[in-house]
Amino acid sequence: MHGHDATTESSGFAGDTGPLGVWTDRLDAFCAALDAIDADDPFDYCADAWEIWQGAAAADPPPHDDPAILVVLGTLQALAHAMTSATLDYYRTADVRDRMTPSAIHTSIKRCLGTLRRECGRWLDEGGPPADEIDARTVALTASLQASGARPTVDAGITFDKVCALTDSENKRYREAYGRLRTMVNRESLQRIMIASETLTDVVTGIVLDLQTTHGSTFDERINDERRRKIGSALAAVTAALHSHRQQSVASASKAFGHNSPQARAVDALFDDLAESSFDYRWLSELNDCESNALRYQFTARRHGEPHVDVHLDRERMATHANQPGRRWPAPDELTALSRDPSVLDMLAGVQPKLTALQDQIDTILYPTVAEDVAAVTELIGRFGGERGLDAVKSAPGSTHEPWTPPHLSPRVLSFVRTFGERR
Incomplete structure (x- = not known):
């Protein structure tokens, strides 16, 4: 791995400036050594770099009162x-192709x-900071390291364990717990229904506005056909999402617990x-398998007041469609007993x-370990010092340059974890 960041070469300060000159030379040598690290992933790269620098620091620690x-x-x-950045990115980015690479980590470390x-170089030219500033910055740097997950191993406070070094089992436990919480909180199947419903509402609103701007034109059948097509298409997306919601929920239970397992049967039930x-639910579900002529569209223009747009179930056609032998529901008689065709928009609401x-109820079945998963993610966040740990990451030298600005775990998951105790 070959970096192209310019690093000021040592100018022979070691003999004249004591420990600061020595450690400036060592920093130059370390930057050169970073180019030679051959690692398969960012974690191995950071671990190898950590071992190199920690070994030098442990072998010859500088005085506490020296800028070194x-x-x-x-x-x-x-x-x-x-x-820290590599670990957070690992948990946030599901697609391995989009994760940080050793090359990206190398570039960012060199920049910092x-x-x-x-x-x-400035200290060597102009003199180091005063003793009280050295002491204050030493305390701040040590606290920042501890907040990031490092632990002091000697009294000198400069030799640390590998930061956030996770075992394979820890990696697996944290990632699986976070993945389950993210899937549960995102509720993708339910969200598709809500998004499709919002799209239908937008289509209806657009037609209402069109009726207003065209001063109530409802007699042009070409225009009305286009309006019916738009509403029908948006409504079809809603009923398809309803159908998919059931299929995917049962499939998720079957995948997690086994086909025809008690959990899969419970979700289906x-x-x-x-x-x-x-x-509302049973007849909206029935629409997914029904012809579009089972819908009746209403476009009402008014000289005074808001135009009205609605779409209704045609009771007779829907009852005929549902009148099939051996079906428990929907019952055709309940439609024919109604005094008027029900509004599909009201049914959706x-x-x-x-x-x-x-x-x-589905989540309770699909995610029985939610309490344990929340505890695992809470533990993961704690290993980075919580919010203070993230603040420490943001304050790193060069943190305004990617990828040093730390990636965040899903705000939805973090919010769920923070408020989990209040939900119980």
Whole structure:
């Protein structure tokens, strides 16, 4: 791995400036050594770099009152932030092709160390900072390292364990726990229903506005056909999402617990229960298999007041479609007993709270380990020092340059984890 970042070469300061000159030379040598590290992933790259620098610091630690201590700790901090960024990116980015590479980590470390190296050069030219500043910065750097997950192993406070070094089992536990929480919180199947419903609402609103701007034109059948087509297409997306919601929920239970498992049957039964108890849900579900002529569109223009747009179930056609032998529901008689055709838009508004409640029941079955998963993600966040740890990452030298700005775990997951205790 060959970097192209310019690093100021040592100018023979070691003999004249004591420990600071020595550690400036070592920093130059370390930057050169980074180019030679051959690692398969960012974690191995950071681990190898950490071993090189930590070995030098442990073998010959600088005095606490010399600016050289800031060189040692500043380099450790840069490596700690690199490991933190790589680990957070690993959990945030599902597609391995989009994750940080060893080359990206290498470039960022070199950029950070370039900032530190320029500061060393200034100290060598103009003199180091006063003792009280050295002491304050030493305390701050040590705290930053600890917040990032490093642990002091000697009294000198400059030799640290590998930052956030996770075992394979820890990696697996954290990643699987976070993945389950992210899937549960995102509720993708339910979200598709909600998004499709919002799209239908937007289509209807657009037609209402069109009726207003065209002063109530409802007699042009070509225009009305286009309006019917738009509403029909948007409504078809809603009913398809309803159908998919059931299929994918049962499939998720089958994948997690086995085909025809008690959990898969329980999820399927929840949909049966909703279809039996909810008029809106069972007839909206029936629309997915029904011809579009089972819908009746209403475009009402008014000289005074808002135009009205609606779409209704044609009771007779829907009843005929549903009147098939051996079906438990929907019952055709309940449609013919109605005094008027029901509004599909009203049905959608009425069923949404029931779908949300249904999803809560499904989640209880699909994610029985949610408490343990929350505890695991809480532990993972704690290994980076929580919010203070993330602040420490952001304050790293060069942190305004990617990829040093730390990637964030899903805000939805973090919010769920923070408020989990209140939900129980």
